[in-house]
Amino acid sequence: MTTLEYYATVGARDVSVRLTVGPGETVALLGPNGAGKSTVLGVIAGLLAPTAGQVTLGGRTLVSATGPVVAPHRRDVALLAQDPLLFPHLTALENVAFGPRARGVRRPQARATARLWLDRVGVADLGDRRPHQLSGGQAQRVAVARALAADPALLLLDEPMAALDVAVAPSVRQLLREVLVDRSVLLVTHEPLDALLLADRVVVVDGGRVVEDGPTTEVLTRPRSVFAARIAGLNLVAGTWDGSGVAAAPLVVRGMTGDPAPARAEEAVAVFAPNAVSVFRDTPTGSPRNAFSAVVTDLEPLGDRVRVRTEASGHRLAADVTPAAVADLGLGPGATVQLMVKATEVTIYAASRPTAFSAR
Numbered sequence: 224m225t226t227l228e229y230y231a232t233v234g235a236r237d238v239s240v241r242l243t244v245g246p247g248e249t250v251a252l253l254g255p256n257g258a259g260k261s262t263v264l265g266v267i268a269g270l271l272a273p274t275a276g277q278v279t280l281g282g283r284t285l286v287s288a289t290g291p292v293v294a295p296h297r298r299d300v301a302l303l304a305q306d307p308l309l310f311p312h313l314t315a316l317e318n319v320a321f322g323p324r325a326r327g328v329r330r331p332q333a334r335a336t337a338r339l340w341l342d343r344v345g346v347a348d349l350g351d352r353r354p355h356q357l358s359g360g361q362a363q364r365v366a367v368a369r370a371l372a373a374d375p376a377l378l379l380l381d382e383p384m385a386a387l388d389v390a391v392a393p394s395v396r397q398l399l400r401e402v403l404v405d406r407s408v409l410l411v412t413h414e415p416l417d418a419l420l421l422a423d424r425v426v427v428v429d430g431g432r433v434v435e436d437g438p439t440t441e442v443l444t445r446p447r448s449v450f451a452a453r454i455a456g457l458n459l460v461a462g463t464w465d466g467s468g469v470a471a472a473p474l475v476v477r478g479m480t481g482d483p484a485p486a487r488a489e490e491a492v493a494v495f496a497p498n499a500v501s502v503f504r505d506t507p508t509g510s511p512r513n514a515f516s517a518v519v520t521d522l523e524p525l526g527d528r529v530r531v532r533t534e535a536s537g538h539r540l541a542a543d544v545t546p547a548a549v550a551d552l553g554l555g556p557g558a559t560v561q562l563m564v565k566a567t568e569v570t571i572y573a574a575s576r577p578t579a580f581s582a583r
């Protein structure tokens with residue numbers, strides 16, 4: 224169990240991130256496309272050099288913009304990507320034994336370790352197969368065994384379930400839940416379920432900067448960024464607290480202030496669930512509710528409801544309605560609607576951000 228301390232800038236990509244992974248902690252790194260997640264993994268794995276800052280693992284400097292660099296294979300870091308990337312000419316057992324062998328472990332012992340790991344990941348009977356004789360899920364299990372057989376101080380997971388069949392992903396996710404306990408892990412994922420089930424803490428990056436960093440349940444139940452709100456399935460409008468609502472011109476969203484309460488003129492967010500939003504074709508008169516004019520962009524079935532995605536003056540807002548309402552209102556992409564949400568359904572809190580890191 225080791226601590227990763229990362230603060231590094233990759234100038235050419237305008238990615239400047241500070242994060243830590245504590246001993247035995249799994250941290251999910253989330254963010255939209257192009258946010259900088261792969262850049263962070265690349266710096267840790269030794270594929271990219273930072274232009275400022277440094278990365279240490281267990282107190283050992285892996286890379287620093289000004290100092291020496293530890294070669295990638297000596298970093299004590301294992302990477303599990305969405306593609307298992309097994310050596311095609313080696314059997315599953317030999318693939319798993321490769322890590323211990325590379326560390327100088329003798330062949331019989333490396334094979335014994337590999338057998339234990341294949342058993343642990345549920346494919347003990349597939350040791351003699353070559354990668355082309357394995358299904359996607361089996362190959363990813365072997366890749367998990369290979370990453371862990373080397374007993375790395377830090378495990379990097381890059382969308383580990385993304386390439387798997389939806390029927391197989393849950394069992395691999397469950398396997399990771401078991402084997403990641405007490406390991407230091409940095410997990411890049413687009414899947415909220417991965418973050419919820421696997422991560423102790425979530426770091427959200429956007430535009431090359433950290434915009435949120437906190438315990439998983441805290442970030443996903445009380446998001447402060449549009450991205451975290453989206454993966455948590457919540458609507459979020461960010462703006463300025465004007466004393467009675469969050470002003471995000473031209474919208475003003477009124478609601479109940481939560482903790483931390485915003486100060487006047489301070490950045491604040493208004494958060495509300497899609498099932499709290501009602502959809503109308505015309506504005507009901509005399510309503511004390513929040514009302515936003517919006518255009519439907521997309522409809523998605525969601526259990527016994529339909530999620531209606533809309534754009535309201537540059538804000539993406541979702542409403543969950545019944546299929547009957549979709550038919551009655553004639554909803555479809557391009558339809559103009561009025562969204563209504565009661566102030567009692569909206570929580571407003573200050574959007575204090577993690578301190579920005581700008582080593583340059």
Ligand SMILES: Nc1ncnc2c1ncn2[C@@H]1O[C@H](COP(=O)(O)OP(=O)(O)OP(=O)(O)O)[C@@H](O)[C@H]1O
Pocket residue numbers: 235236238254255256257258259260261262263
């Ligand atoms: N090979 C590259 N050369 C130059 N710029 C790059 C390269 N790869 C990524 N970038 C840029 O670096 C920034 C961060 O990209 P990065 O790939 O780290 O994001 P990401 O969060 O991993 O995105 P995704 O979820 O799409 O994989 C983006 O502005 C991107 O355009």
